[in-house]
Amino acid sequence: MRITTVLSAVLLALGPAAAPAAADSSPSPSASDGSSAPTSAGTSFRTATEIEQGQQATASGSTGDYLYWSFPADAGQRPTVKATVKLPDTHAGQTWQIDVYDGLRRRQACQYGAQTRTAAQGTAAVDLACTLRTVRAWSEPWADDPLPGTYYIRLTVLNLTTADLGQPVHASVRADSKDIGGSAAVDGSLAKPLVPGIAVASKSEEGDGGSSKAAVLSSIEPTDGWASGWWSDRWVWTAIGGVLAALAGVGGYALTRGSGRPSRVPPGA
Amino acid sequence: MCALLAALASGIAFPAAATAGEPTGEATAKVDLVLDVSGSMRTRDIDGGTRMAAAKQAFNEVLDATPAEVQLGIRTLGANYPGNDRQTGCKDTAQLYPVSALDRTGAKTAVATLSPTGWTPIGPALLKAAGDLRGGEGSKRIVLITDGEDTCAPLDPCEVAREIAARGIGMTIDTLGLVPDTKLNKQLSCIAEATGGTYTSVEHTGELTDKVNQLVDRAADPVVTPVATEGTAQCTDAPALKSGLYTDREESGQQRFYRVDVKPGQELRSSVSVAADRAVNPDYGVLLRAVTTQGREIVRGEATGNGRTDVISTGLRYPKAESDSDDAPPEGVPPAETVCLQVTNSFSAASGVKTTPGLPLELTVDVVSSPSHSGDVASFGLGRGWWLLGVLVLVGFLAGLIWGWLSRWRVAVWRTN
Numbered sequence: 001m002r003i004t005t006v007l008s009a010v011l012l013a014l015g016p017a018a019a020p021a022a023a024d025s026s027p028s029p030s031a032s033d034g035s036s037a038p039t040s041a042g043t044s045f046r047t048a049t050e051i052e053q054g055q056q057a058t059a060s061g062s063t064g065d066y067l068y069w070s071f072p073a074d075a076g077q078r079p080t081v082k083a084t085v086k087l088p089d090t091h092a093g094q095t096w097q098i099d100v101y102d103g104l105r106r107r108q109a110c111q112y113g114a115q116t117r118t119a120a121q122g123t124a125a126v127d128l129a130c131t132l133r134t135v136r137a138w139s140e141p142w143a144d145d146p147l148p149g150t151y152y153i154r155l156t157v158l159n160l161t162t163a164d165l166g167q168p169v170h171a172s173v174r175a176d177s178k179d180i181g182g183s184a185a186v187d188g189s190l191a192k193p194l195v196p197g198i199a200v201a202s203k204s205e206e207g208d209g210g211s212s213k214a215a216v217l218s219s220i221e222p223t224d225g226w227a228s229g230w231w232s233d234r235w236v237w238t239a240i241g242g243v244l245a246a247l248a249g250v251g252g253y254a255l256t257r258g259s260g261r262p263s264r265v266p267p268g269a
Numbered sequence: 270m271c272a273l274l275a276a277l278a279s280g281i282a283f284p285a286a287a288t289a290g291e292p293t294g295e296a297t298a299k300v301d302l303v304l305d306v307s308g309s310m311r312t313r314d315i316d317g318g319t320r321m322a323a324a325k326q327a328f329n330e331v332l333d334a335t336p337a338e339v340q341l342g343i344r345t346l347g348a349n350y351p352g353n354d355r356q357t358g359c360k361d362t363a364q365l366y367p368v369s370a371l372d373r374t375g376a377k378t379a380v381a382t383l384s385p386t387g388w389t390p391i392g393p394a395l396l397k398a399a400g401d402l403r404g405g406e407g408s409k410r411i412v413l414i415t416d417g418e419d420t421c422a423p424l425d426p427c428e429v430a431r432e433i434a435a436r437g438i439g440m441t442i443d444t445l446g447l448v449p450d451t452k453l454n455k456q457l458s459c460i461a462e463a464t465g466g467t468y469t470s471v472e473h474t475g476e477l478t479d480k481v482n483q484l485v486d487r488a489a490d491p492v493v494t495p496v497a498t499e500g501t502a503q504c505t506d507a508p509a510l511k512s513g514l515y516t517d518r519e520e521s522g523q524q525r526f527y528r529v530d531v532k533p534g535q536e537l538r539s540s541v542s543v544a545a546d547r548a549v550n551p552d553y554g555v556l557l558r559a560v561t562t563q564g565r566e567i568v569r570g571e572a573t574g575n576g577r578t579d580v581i582s583t584g585l586r587y588p589k590a591e592s593d594s595d596d597a598p599p600e601g602v603p604p605a606e607t608v609c610l611q612v613t614n615s616f617s618a619a620s621g622v623k624t625t626p627g628l629p630l631e632l633t634v635d636v637v638s639s640p641s642h643s644g645d646v647a648s649f650g651l652g653r654g655w656w657l658l659g660v661l662v663l664v665g666f667l668a669g670l671i672w673g674w675l676s677r678w679r680v681a682v683w684r685t686n
Contacts, residue, residue, distance in 0.1 A: 040483065040486070040487070043441075043465065043466070043467060043487075044465055044579070044580070045542060045580070045582070045631075046492055046493060046495075046514070046631070047487070047490065047492050060479070060483070061467070062467055062468060062469040062470070064458055064467075064468060065467045065468075066579040101582065102584075103538075103584075104538060104539075104540045104570070104583075104584025104585065104586065105540040105541075105542060105582035105583065105584045105633075106540070106570060106572065106582075106583055106584050107572060107582075107583075137648070138640060138643050141568050141585070141586045141587055141588060142568055144570075156577070156579070157577075158576050158577050159576070159577065162451045162454050162455055163449070163451055163454065165454040165455070165458045165468060165470065166446060166454055166457070166458065166468045166469045166470030167470055168469070168476060182648075182653050183653065183654075185647065185648035185651075185653075186643065186646060186647065186648060187643040187644055187645040187646065187647060187648050187649060187650065188640060188642060188643030188644070189640060190640045191536065191637060191638040191639055191640045192637045192638065194538070194586075196538075196540065196633050196635065197493065197512075197514065197633065197635065198635055198637060199512035199538075199635040199636055199637050200512050200513055200514075200635070215296075215491035215492050215493045215494075216493060217493050217514060217633065230648075230649075232648045232651070233653070234647060234648050234649070234651035234652065234653045235651060237651070237652060237653040237654065237657060237658070238651045238652050238653070238657070240658065241652065241657050241658050241661035241662075242661065244658055244661055244662045244665065245661035245662055245664060245665030245668075246665060247662075247665070248661075248662040248663070248665035248666035248669060249665040249666065249668050249669030249672070250669055251666060251669060252665070252666040252667065252668065252669025252670035252671075252672075252673060253669035253670070253672055253673040254669075254673070255669075255670060255673065256669075256670060256673025256674050256676075256677055257673060257677070
């Protein structure tokens with residue numbers, strides 16, 4: 001009886017300590033609307049402008065351009081990409097589209113959001129959005145699930161009249177993500193995030209002590225680094241489950257013993 | 270636990286891949302501004318001044334803003350021959366300022382001397398401009414500023430652009446049109462698309478300055494220069510690639526093979542983009558397969574598309590498991606597996622469009638340390654949610670109950686004995 005009392009006391013003390021961590025385990029991306037937001041866009045995967053999540057990147061381009069940005073997304077995040085294109089004063093009907101590609105340049109499906117939208121003649125702006133699937137820490141090589149790493153955004157017009165070619169447009173994009181948390185925590189992890197050129201980059205880092213402005217395909221990294229992949233709120237759930245089970249066990253045990261000391265036992269025995 | 274170990278290991282183990290495609294330090298960006306000085310530049314329709322005046326003003330501002338790391342040159346077309354002889358007029362292109370470290374005053378003086386004169390030989394000017402930019406490792410950009418379409422017909426500037434792109438690595442042509450005209454739009458955007466550049470129609474001096482500045486700045490951004498390679502029709506004689514970025518050309522219906530060595534415990538990551546640098550039919554696709562030397566497919570990446578596009582791309586991952594200790598050779602260096610990467614595309618050129626040179630193909634190869642494989646669907650096999658708590662509480666309660674009864678029964682049995 002002594003032992004179970006002590007045990008339950010310890011578990012009770014541990015319980016509340018573990019509980020607050022359950023609220024939100026992984027850090028959500030910090031929205032940093034800094035002044036350093038990029039004001040240009042790349043024109044290919046190779047030249048894509050790197051942006052942070054939560055940054056409002058802008059770019060001026062021409063109708064018909066293919067504008068590229070890239071942003072990092074980590075396991076457990078469900079990124080949403082939003083784009084607004086300000087169109088010239090006069091134009092015919094145009095269809096705009098955003099596509100999101102992962103670090104292997106595989107097109108990623110949008111769960112929802114207006115990925116493609118047609119701007120009627122003379123419309124001032126068009127808004128696009130794309131919500132990706134939740135980024136998993138690991139998936140089989142034969143699947144095309146979103147994995148941690150670089151994500152490319154491509155913004156372009158799909159159909160336009162020849163007269164509209166080359167007209168100035170102004171685009172702004174922003175990538176945010178919702179933290180899905182432990183429900184998306186899968187087992188396994190990538191040894192390196194899906195960042196293109198990472199094999200070359202780490203090699204040169206090793207070699208010549210980081211020679212200042214060497215170009216890399218993608219030098220992207222979340223502000224607080226890539227998640228190591230071992231933490232999820234599943235630890236907390238499971239631990240609390242263990243504590244509750246132990247308490248329930250103590251309760252069940254106590255039920256069978258009745259209440260108080262047996263009447264036969266004399267006091268002070 | 271496996272994942273944790275893998276995470277730790279990844280910090281230490283760097284891939285032993287070599288460094289093809291690694292940029293060299295002294296790559297300087299080169300930009301050649303190609304300015305149309307044909308007779309039509311005299312027309313007064315940009316902000317009340319002539320097109321020439323607008324171009325000159327824009328050039329002055331651009332020269333002031335050019336970053337120091339960019340080598341800038343200026344080439345003119347139609348600046349010298351005022352006559353009517355088409356033969357001579359169509360050869361009229363000259364280097365006004367050589368592509369070199371910029372002397373701002375010298376360049377400005379040279380620009381000031383220009384006056385609108387002759388024909389519009391865009392094709393020949395582009396060829397010469399490509400020659401101006403020859404050599405060096407950095408990115409190369411031609412910025413073509415013109416107010417009229419090419420007047421030297423049989424040589425299609427679009428095809429010239431395509432050939433330039435096929436010849437030089439990382440050469441981009443951006444075009445700026447000074448007149449909102451459908452035919453000019455078409456030709457200039459065709460030139461731009463042939464090299465992955467952009468086309469902008471300009472109607473104000475300010476726009477012109479901003480755009481040229483933007484393009485020069487874009488050239489100054491360091492980018493990885495791809496390494497030219499040539500894939501083969503079979504895997505046996507395919508070029509062996511290490512981690513890096515490569516380009517090649519592939520005609521529709523061709524297949525290209527490349528070989529990559531992957532050691533046990535490494536992961537091959539590869540992606541391929543095939544660019545549509547000419548008018549293509551609206552349905553297309555690309556297939557990247559990793560096959561063994563015996564021809565068995567390991568994994569594939571495929572993509573199809575429809576409609577207007579610049580590239581179609583796909584990728585694959587192939588983690589090679591650590592070899593079992595039993596069959597590892599005694600010297601301790603497990604042999605690398607040769608993986609053949611096969612690229613095919615299903616682009617079809619629109620009718621009347623030449624199919625050679627092939628479409629530009631960009632291939633990235635990364636060989637990194639391999640991930641742990643997953644032992645469970647959930648992270649470390651841990652549970653989550655109210656059902657889990659409910660089950661645990663129930664089982665705990667029942668276990669307590671049974672334990673209690675058992676011990677009562679045991680005590681009772683002991684007492685009676």
